[in-house]
Amino acid sequence: MSRPPDPTNPLTSLRFDNRFTRLLPGDPLTENSRRQVFNACYSRVTPVRPVAPQLVAYSPETAALIDLDSAACTSPLFTRVFSGDLVLPGMDPHAACYGGHQFGNWAGQLGDGRAINLGETVNRRGEHWTLQLKGAGPTPYSRRADGLAVMRSSLREFLCSEAMHHLGVPTTRALSLILTGEMVERDMFYDGRPEEEPGAVVCRVAPSFLRFGNYELHAARGELEVLRRLADFTIRTLFPHLGEPSPVIYGQWFAEVCRTTAELMVHWLRVGFVHGVMNTDNLSILGLTIDYGPYGWLEDYDPLWTPNTTDAEGRRYCYGRQPTIAHWNLAQLANALHPLIGDPEPLEQGLTDYSRWFEEGWQATMAAKLGLVAFQAETDTTLTQDLLALLPAVETDMTLFYRHLADIPAGNADDRIAPAELAAPLMAAFYRPEQLTPTYLEQLGSWLGRYRQRLRHDGLVDAERKQRMHAVNPKYVLRNYLAQLAIDDIGAGDFSLTSELLDVLRHPYDEQPGRERFAEKRPEWARHRPGCSMLSCSS
Ligand code: AMP
Ligand code: MG
Numbered sequence: 001m002s003r004p005p006d007p008t009n010p011l012t013s014l015r016f017d018n019r020f021t022r023l024l025p026g027d028p029l030t031e032n033s034r035r036q037v038f039n040a041c042y043s044r045v046t047p048v049r050p051v052a053p054q055l056v057a058y059s060p061e062t063a064a065l066i067d068l069d070s071a072a073c074t075s076p077l078f079t080r081v082f083s084g085d086l087v088l089p090g091m092d093p094h095a096a097c098y099g100g101h102q103f104g105n106w107a108g109q110l111g112d113g114r115a116i117n118l119g120e121t122v123n124r125r126g127e128h129w130t131l132q133l134k135g136a137g138p139t140p141y142s143r144r145a146d147g148l149a150v151m152r153s154s155l156r157e158f159l160c161s162e163a164m165h166h167l168g169v170p171t172t173r174a175l176s177l178i179l180t181g182e183m184v185e186r187d188m189f190y191d192g193r194p195e196e197e198p199g200a201v202v203c204r205v206a207p208s209f210l211r212f213g214n215y216e217l218h219a220a221r222g223e224l225e226v227l228r229r230l231a232d233f234t235i236r237t238l239f240p241h242l243g244e245p246s247p248v249i250y251g252q253w254f255a256e257v258c259r260t261t262a263e264l265m266v267h268w269l270r271v272g273f274v275h276g277v278m279n280t281d282n283l284s285i286l287g288l289t290i291d292y293g294p295y296g297w298l299e300d301y302d303p304l305w306t307p308n309t310t311d312a313e314g315r316r317y318c319y320g321r322q323p324t325i326a327h328w329n330l331a332q333l334a335n336a337l338h339p340l341i342g343d344p345e346p347l348e349q350g351l352t353d354y355s356r357w358f359e360e361g362w363q364a365t366m367a368a369k370l371g372l373v374a375f376q377a378e379t380d381t382t383l384t385q386d387l388l389a390l391l392p393a394v395e396t397d398m399t400l401f402y403r404h405l406a407d408i409p410a411g412n413a414d415d416r417i418a419p420a421e422l423a424a425p426l427m428a429a430f431y432r433p434e435q436l437t438p439t440y441l442e443q444l445g446s447w448l449g450r451y452r453q454r455l456r457h458d459g460l461v462d463a464e465r466k467q468r469m470h471a472v473n474p475k476y477v478l479r480n481y482l483a484q485l486a487i488d489d490i491g492a493g494d495f496s497l498t499s500e501l502l503d504v505l506r507h508p509y510d511e512q513p514g515r516e517r518f519a520e521k522r523p524e525w526a527r528h529r530p531g532c533s534m535l536s537c538s539s
Contacts, residue, residue: 011075019120020120034142037140050181053201058073083133095139100212103316104328116139117132119131130209131204134201150184155200156292156295157202157292159486164273166507169268171288208286269322272298277294300398306318326358334351363380370387475519476505477508480531483531
């Protein structure tokens with residue numbers, strides 16, 4: 001294990017420029033004990049060395065971001081470095097200090113409890129990418145937990161990060177999934193029956209892992225000098241186009257966070273993603289999807305659906321509420337930034353604009369999903385509202401519905417097609433044939449009639465419209481049960497489904513003949529199976 005690294009491996013020539021630790025105040029204590037850390041943005045901490053690390057999968061696209069080729073990724077050195085076994089020269093491992101509002105309540109200090117940033121590598125294009133191990137051992141922020149992660153949740157984070165990227169949804173990326181060789185105890189459903197599960201480490205990659213909660217914690221503690229330094233650091237390194245930090249620029253920065261967050265919410269709704277734990281410590285300052293925990297994908301369209309069992313009662317973070325929650329979270333960020341600006345006006349403006357940006361973005365996205373050239377409020381407001389009321393009336397697979405809607409011909413005004421015949425291309429989307437009553441089919445047929453009329457008004461050729469619709473309505477998403485099948489297989493020592501899913505999800509909008517089984521609706525066995533329809537925060 002302790003042979004010297006091979007100097008020809010591109011890993012050994014990774015360059016590091018650790019701006020976060022160099023430019024921001026750190027915790028003077030280096031002892032790795034759980035504690036409150038004041039007046040500091042991070043604490044230095046060393047990853048725990050794994051017993052027997054084993055590479056399950058890596059993402060070639062994320063590797064390319066940091067100039068690593070497949071030979072480097074399959075080298076023993078890669079597995080050592082990205083499991084926490086070996087810290088490379090130039091790295092500066094640390095855990096970030098942040099707080100957050102959890103389920104609407106201020107929770108105080110949280111911090112990277114099981115994430116260790118290795119450092120910021122600079123690629124050939126001069127871009128900085130922060131490398132972060134999740135599950136590599138405790139930090140001063142681990143509170144009462146162990147700092148570890150299990151394979152089940154790590155696989156879900158690894159695959160979903162990459163799937164989201166290929167769907168065009170802003171996200172942190174995942175470089176690798178590595179089993180540590182150790183077992184980790186988890187009480188998956190908090191029912192007092194803990195079990196041993198294989199431990200794993202994911203290496204995540206992003207320009208920054210800063211969250212709303214980083215700013216909130218310093219503001220809540222009155223650490224205004226640290227808050228100002230962190231804000232200035234953020235603007236200089238991540239928002240340099242805004243110019244030198246000043247009260248006016250802080251306002252413009254907040255507006256940009258509001259805009260990117262609004263765009264992110266539009267994307268989540270477009271693809272049917274439910275984050276599951278939209279606490280302010282899980283919202284990225286860059287508008288990235290971050291912290292994949294008990295997330296899920298809408299199968300049957302239900303705006304109140306949440307995969308997170310911890311939230312089953314209140315459904316605070318259900319699919320349909322995500323844009324409202326993001327606004328609430330932005331309001332907490334605004335409160336935190338207020339002392340820097342003094343004037344509430346630009347912050348209030350940002351929050352008002354958020355709602356407008358979200359609304360405009362959502363309308364444009366709905367138009368695109370329906371294959372309309374542009375959203376025309378007079379007709380399309382009710383057209384989309386009526387559709388979104390129709391979808392939950394019977395169990396309708398959201399992904400399949402939009403995908404197959406592209407097969408509905410615009411037709412002619414004098415067509416006389418029976419509702420059932422008109423709806424035929426959509427049949428694959430329905431879970432329960434017995435729900436397709438004549439009344440329902442009548443309603444669906446009537447909506448399709450209006451839809452076709454609207455399509456004829458645009459006058460696009462069917463084939464062209466289909467192409468446009470297929471570019472925004474994915475065929476392949478990481479259905480909850482697919483991730484679970486890959487988890488089951490890894491448990492049995494078989495990594496092939498993980499690789500295959502990673503590959504399928506690389507082209508989510510393409511037909512990919514021969515891979516249709518990955519685009520099918522959730523099988524009945526998965527309806528109530530834990531991991532497929534219900535997830536807990538235990539990970
Ligand atoms: P989450 O909402 O899952 O992103 O986590 C909330 C907080 O709990 C964060 O500060 C995490 O770092 C921390 N946390 C979650 N799981 C663990 C764990 N197994 N060990 C240490 N800290 C954890
Ligand atoms: Mg988190």
